[in-house]
Amino acid sequence: DLKYWRSDNSKRTLSDLFQNLYEEIERGESDIVLGFTGQIRSESEVSGVASYRHGYALVKRMKYEYLTRVTVIHELCHLFGAVDLEKERSIMNKIEPRLEFDEFTRQIIRLNRNRRFDPAVFPLSTEDTNSAIGFYLERKRLNRGEAGVPIMLAIFYLEMGDYEKAIQECLEAEKIAPQDAAIQKLLRLAQQRK
Secondary structure (H helix, E strand, O other), X not given: OOOOOOOOOOOOOHHXXXXXXXXHOOOOOXXXXXXXXXXXXXXXXXXXXXXXXXXXXXXXXXXXXXXXXXXXXXXXXXXXXXXXXXXXXXXXXXXXXXXXXXXXXXXXXXXXXXXXXXXXXXXXXXXXXXXXXXXXXXHHOOOOOOOHHHHHHHHHHHXXXXXXXXXXXXXXXXXXXXXXXXXXXXXXXXXXXX
C-alpha cells in the first residue's frame, strides 16, 4: 500500500522526522511502514532509522542509488532484530555497510523471520526471546562497543520483566552512545517500571 507522506519541514533531524512518520502514517493492515525522505541533506547525519518494536523504518534519499538501496536493506534488517556492528564486512556495518550478511545477523534475522508485527504483542515468543538474548549476550562478549547490542538486550529484558537487567544494559549502552536519546527514553521506561 503506497501513501504520500508530507513530512514536517520544521523537523531538522532524521529522528524527528521518524517520529513524524510514526504519528502521521498508520500501518493499517500492513506489517511494516517504510518511509523515504529527501528533506535531510546533511552528510554527517545517519542515513536511516528503524524501530524493532513498532515496525517502522525511515530512509534518507542519498546521492547514489546504491547507497539508498543498501540503507533500505540495512534498516529492514533492524526490523528483524539486527543491530549496527563494528569490524564486520556486513550489511549491518554502521560506517561502511556492504551487501553481505555476517553470521550473527543471519542468526538474529532467522530467529525473527516469523516475528509478530502487532504493536500490542511482543515480536517474539518467550522461547525465541530467550534464544535472542543468548545471541546478543554472545555478541556482547566480543567487546566491540556496539551500542545496539545492550539496547536490544534492554528491550528484551523489559519485556521479560527483568527491570534491573534492563537498566544495567541501558547504562552500558549509554557509555557507548551518550548522545542517543532513544537510550535515555528506554532507561526512563525501565526505571519507571521498576
